[in-house]
Amino acid sequence: MSDLLKVLIVDDSAITRGLFEKAFVRNNFEIAASVSNGRKAVDFCRDHNVDVVVSDYNMPEMDGIEAAKLLIGELGIPVLIYSEDPAIKTDVLATGAAFEKKPSLQSFDEIVFRDFTIKVRKAVDKAKSEGLSSHVNRSERNVESDTDIDSLLGERASFKVLCIGASTGGPTAVQEVLTGLGNNFPLPVLYTQHIDIGADEKMVRWFNQVCPNIPMSLARDGEIAKKGHVYMAPADKHLVIDYVKNDLPVLKLSDEPPERFLRPAVNKLFRSAARIYKNTCIALLLTGMGQDGAEGCKEIIKAGGFTICEDESTCTVFGMPQAAIEMKAASRVLPRDCIARAVVKMTR
Numbered sequence: 001m002s003d004l005l006k007v008l009i010v011d012d013s014a015i016t017r018g019l020f021e022k023a024f025v026r027n028n029f030e031i032a033a034s035v036s037n038g039r040k041a042v043d044f045c046r047d048h049n050v051d052v053v054v055s056d057y058n059m060p061e062m063d064g065i066e067a068a069k070l071l072i073g074e075l076g077i078p079v080l081i082y083s084e085d086p087a088i089k090t091d092v093l094a095t096g097a098a099f100e101k102k103p104s105l106q107s108f109d110e111i112v113f114r115d116f117t118i119k120v121r122k123a124v125d126k127a128k129s130e131g132l133s134s135h136v137n138r139s140e141r142n143v144e145s146d147t148d149i150d151s152l153l154g155e156r157a158s159f160k161v162l163c164i165g166a167s168t169g170g171p172t173a174v175q176e177v178l179t180g181l182g183n184n185f186p187l188p189v190l191y192t193q194h195i196d197i198g199a200d201e202k203m204v205r206w207f208n209q210v211c212p213n214i215p216m217s218l219a220r221d222g223e224i225a226k227k228g229h230v231y232m233a234p235a236d237k238h239l240v241i242d243y244v245k246n247d248l249p250v251l252k253l254s255d256e257p258p259e260r261f262l263r264p265a266v267n268k269l270f271r272s273a274a275r276i277y278k279n280t281c282i283a284l285l286l287t288g289m290g291q292d293g294a295e296g297c298k299e300i301i302k303a304g305g306f307t308i309c310e311d312e313s314t315c316t317v318f319g320m321p322q323a324a325i326e327m328k329a330a331s332r333v334l335p336r337d338c339i340a341r342a343v344v345k346m347t348r
Contacts, residue, residue, distance in 0.1 A: 004028060004030050008045065010053060010055035011055070011056040012037060012056065017034040022113075027113075038055065038061070038063055052077065052080065053068075053079045054120055056083070067079075072095060073314075078124050079097040081099055082100050082116075083101070084101065090203055094170075094172060100119050159187060160277055161187055162185075162190070163283040164192070165320070167290065169315070173336055179210075180339070180340025180344070181344060184228055185214055185227070186227055186348065189214070192269045196235060200234050207230070207232075215228075217232070219231040219237075222250065224249070225250075236263055236264075238263055238269075239264055239269050240268050266293035267293060267295050270295075271296050274299035277305065279303060281300055283300050283308070287314075291319065292320055295329075307324065308332045309332070311333050311335040314337070
């Protein structure tokens with residue numbers, strides 16, 4: 001990518017769009033276009049090359065978060081969402097977008113707007129380093145995946161726990177998987193997500209709104225996990241399975257040092273599942289940067305368990321699944337919209 005980045009500006013205020021255009025041009029950006037809502041942004045990006053989308057949050061027809069899900073998930077375009085309300089940051093980060101406070105528009109402060117454009121450029125660099133990429137043709141890939149799911153009929157076993165690990169873009173991916181599990185899922189679900197401190201409780205509330213079919217709560221130390229319930233690792237705590245009581249996992253929260261700078265770490269959860277549940281464990285490794293979870297998948301495979309890694313075609317960032325695949329630690333590789341169906345077939 002050249003230094004002259006093509007930026008699409010999205011805001012329902014023409015005055016705001018004009019101020020941003022002025023700032024970006026002065027700071028070595030090319031204006032691809034400026035539009036008034038998220039729906040127009042998605043439509044434009046489907047037909048034009050854009051390096052980054054800078055968007056307001058609150059807009060008519062389609063807001064910034066809904067647009068970001070499509071722009072990042074479908075088209076692989078970095079997105080930065082701005083707002084005066086810092087409370088939306090968790091929702092923004094869940095899409096894989098960056099978040100920044102909206103610059104004051106009371107007066108055009110060149111230094112403030114210059115700093116804002118620098119943050120936009122850093123967001124693009126971060127997205128490139130994390131391997132953000134657009135998706136391949138879904139229709140062709142799903143034909144293969146449907147055949148692969150049918151082959152899982154021979155993989156049915158007495159599975160007793162489902163573990164999920166994810167990072168960048170993970171909440172949206174996990175939402176799709178959990179929704180696809182339907183009602184009365186027969187296993188306890190343990191979920192480790194790389195998340196900022198202070199964002200975990202709001203994330204759980206969001207999941208309970210968007211996935212009413214399966215309740216979620218933050219895991220508590222010593223808690224016995226129930227079937228048909230999701231337990232998410234709190235921020236800055238490793239979630240592991242301590243032991244089993246009546247076939248159900250007893251949870252443990254650990255303050256052990258971060259693994260590869262991560263706490264919670266997916267590897268910690270997956271290794272404990274391999275040790276405790278052996279061949280009765282299913283693990284899903286979804287979108288995310290880095291390699292966390294790959295070694296844990298390997299341990300589950302060695303113990304006789306089953307792992308599903310998300311296919312590159314639907315990953316926001318194909319880092320963690322790719323690492324597991326390269327380690328031959330994936331029992332199956334499936335696009336996101338096929339994962340829940342596979343799990344249901346294996347457990348029902």
